[in-house]
Amino acid sequence: MEQRNALSRRTRRLSDAETRDRMLAAALAMIDRDGLTVSLEHLSFEAVIRAADVSRSTAYRHWPYKDQFFGDLVKELARTAGPPIFRDEIGLIKQILDEHEDALATPAGRHDVMIELIRRLALFDLRAILASPAWRTYHALCATVSGLADGELRDQVRAALAESERTRVAAIAEAWSVMAGLLGYRLRPELNAGFPTLASVLSVTVHGLVVTELAAPDIAARETVAGPFGARTEQRWSLSALTVAGVATTFLEPDPAAAWDPSRLAAVHRAIDDWAAQRP
Numbered sequence: 001m002e003q004r005n006a007l008s009r010r011t012r013r014l015s016d017a018e019t020r021d022r023m024l025a026a027a028l029a030m031i032d033r034d035g036l037t038v039s040l041e042h043l044s045f046e047a048v049i050r051a052a053d054v055s056r057s058t059a060y061r062h063w064p065y066k067d068q069f070f071g072d073l074v075k076e077l078a079r080t081a082g083p084p085i086f087r088d089e090i091g092l093i094k095q096i097l098d099e100h101e102d103a104l105a106t107p108a109g110r111h112d113v114m115i116e117l118i119r120r121l122a123l124f125d126l127r128a129i130l131a132s133p134a135w136r137t138y139h140a141l142c143a144t145v146s147g148l149a150d151g152e153l154r155d156q157v158r159a160a161l162a163e164s165e166r167t168r169v170a171a172i173a174e175a176w177s178v179m180a181g182l183l184g185y186r187l188r189p190e191l192n193a194g195f196p197t198l199a200s201v202l203s204v205t206v207h208g209l210v211v212t213e214l215a216a217p218d219i220a221a222r223e224t225v226a227g228p229f230g231a232r233t234e235q236r237w238s239l240s241a242l243t244v245a246g247v248a249t250t251f252l253e254p255d256p257a258a259a260w261d262p263s264r265l266a267a268v269h270r271a272i273d274d275w276a277a278q279r280p
Helices: 002-011 016-034 047-051 055-063 066-080 088-097 101-105 107-130 134-146 152-182 195-215 240-251 264-277
Strands: 183-189 224-228 235-237 253-256
Touching: 002 235, 016 066, 016 134, 047 066, 047 235, 055 088, 055 134, 055 235, 066 240, 088 101, 088 107, 088 264, 101 107, 107 240, 107 253, 134 152, 134 195, 152 183, 152 195, 152 264, 183 224, 195 240, 224 240, 224 264, 235 240, 240 253
Parallel strands: none
Antiparallel strands: 183 253, 224 235
């Protein structure tokens, strides 16, 4: 029965659009599983044909040369490139807030909580990024662009990557805006900068940390015992956490107009849930 179903699928001639969609989807799945190398040499056009379950003649009719397929694939990767916001991060934020509920009643305590959030989330994010096939593909694709010849393909890939980065920066900006407001923080007025600027600087910083970690493992995760940025207790700080906290405290300060009452923590949790629900 299984063989007959497979044969019946093959007897129906696929349209060019179906062939394109199947081939690109199969290649994307293979890259998600195995990662992307800068040259794409690890990806076999014949293996993609088999994984897509299309005929060789149909595939070669659509892409007479495999380089044409890889050109379309790179554009599709760039279009969909979007390193994810990790869902487990939301749970960690709520856990840290619950652990330090009593400290939230005072401005000094809220500062300690903000610093603790950054300290723990920065290392969590770094480890999650390094384990994410989407991030590995994203960084490899950024490197791939520099090796493309000048022309339409390079321009299209750059434009798609730029749009992907804008989407990510917007999500980061929203997250920091939500958390800063909930914990009684504001942007420093003298900087004349918005949360998108903070998010852009953080995005560049994280990219640098990831590249550093890929080239020299354990540097970004290396720890020191310290009590920086006004923290009242010493903790183990990773290089990534120190870097992210340095950027954040440059942009943010306690809002003197912020108030706190016993119902605020529940409101904070609801706001985090609402924000998380809006994420794809």
